[in-house]
Amino acid sequence: MSKSVLLKSSLAKKYWMALTGLFLCTFLIGHLLGNLQLFAGGEEGKRAFNEYGYFMSHNIFIKILSYVTYISILFHAIDGFALAYQNKKARPVNYAYNKPSANSSWASRSMALLGSAILIFICTHMANFWWKAKYSSTPMPLHTYMVYPPMTQNAEGEEMYLTIKGSAVPKSGVVVKNGTHLFLDTKAIEEQINEIKRTNPMQELPDVSKMNSIPELGEGYKDLHSLTVSFFGHNKEKEGFRANEYALVAVILYTLSMIVLGFHLWHGFSSAFQSLGMRHPKYTPLIKGLGRAFAVVVPAAFASIPIFLYLTK
Numbered sequence: 001m002s003k004s005v006l007l008k009s010s011l012a013k014k015y016w017m018a019l020t021g022l023f024l025c026t027f028l029i030g031h032l033l034g035n036l037q038l039f040a041g042g043e044e045g046k047r048a049f050n051e052y053g054y055f056m057s058h059n060i061f062i063k064i065l066s067y068v069t070y071i072s073i074l075f076h077a078i079d080g081f082a083l084a085y086q087n088k089k090a091r092p093v094n095y096a097y098n099k100p101s102a103n104s105s106w107a108s109r110s111m112a113l114l115g116s117a118i119l120i121f122i123c124t125h126m127a128n129f130w131w132k133a134k135y136s137s138t139p140m141p142l143h144t145y146m147v148y149p150p151m152t153q154n155a156e157g158e159e160m161y162l163t164i165k166g167s168a169v170p171k172s173g174v175v176v177k178n179g180t181h182l183f184l185d186t187k188a189i190e191e192q193i194n195e196i197k198r199t200n201p202m203q204e205l206p207d208v209s210k211m212n213s214i215p216e217l218g219e220g221y222k223d224l225h226s227l228t229v230s231f232f233g234h235n236k237e238k239e240g241f242r243a244n245e246y247a248l249v250a251v252i253l254y255t256l257s258m259i260v261l262g263f264h265l266w267h268g269f270s271s272a273f274q275s276l277g278m279r280h281p282k283y284t285p286l287i288k289g290l291g292r293a294f295a296v297v298v299p300a301a302f303a304s305i306p307i308f309l310y311l312t313k
């Protein structure tokens, strides 16, 4: 290939890498904001996270964005490998005098290596969360939460609750699992209500006749919260999942991966603007500063989530 053709093809690759890279930075912000909800404790925090997960997998606009994300990851990685290969071929022997640290940072010289490590992280991460949530043959546990406080006790002295299992809308009722979908079981509700009426006639009860007409009860929330908490948490019984005995290993690997991501972004963020031809004596230093802040804050915030879950769950 002639030198000018090579140059043109590497410029095109850099351009696409810059566009996909910046798009992936916006994905990181969105993903981080969603995941920060894992810091919220209690039943409300769990519900908020699972509602968010439900929204993310059912909103058509978000679904399109997800496909753009997958394609961007693929394009970014393929172009990155091709560019690294092209550069290596163009300069197969190192210069006799080669002191790269004099005019480039370690991060900028190691982008392909850092990128490969991030790709491995993304593949294992998606296998552990995304695949389990969407495609795994083992059905995802569904979110169960209490709607009413304990109202009464049955003959065995056990507390009775009126609960919803995995409902998309927190309305009263008992929902039973049928395959991966949930259906409102009015018979079970009636049985519970009759029992409550018998033991506690003063208790205010929901109107069962209206429950049949709640269409949102067709599909439940997948319990993404418990999936995540039991992946990084180590010392409590998690509903529906076994606690992860390798939680500490997971937390360490996630933290190391976020350090790698930080180095990749340290150079990559501002380099993307350069590849798009945005060079300006005043704004370039500003973009560089912003990129470095992004490279520290975003991976650190991501890493804080597994560490927090490990220490508290």
Ligand code: HEM
Pocket (backbone or CB within 6 Å): 031, 035, 053, 056, 057, 065, 066, 067, 069, 118, 122, 125, 126, 129, 130, 131, 133, 134, 224, 228, 254, 261, 302, 303, 305, 306
């Ligand atoms: C360390 C904290 C993180 C946690 C707790 C976390 C959690 C999750 C969860 C629960 C999902 C599944 C969502 C679903 O399928 O509905 C997911 C998907 C995903 N995560 Fe993460 N994540 C973290 C960090 C990251 C990082 C740093 C990256 C990228 C470098 C990343 C890339 C992805 C991708 C690409 C998906 C698929 C998104 C989609 O389907 O639209 N995650 N993550």
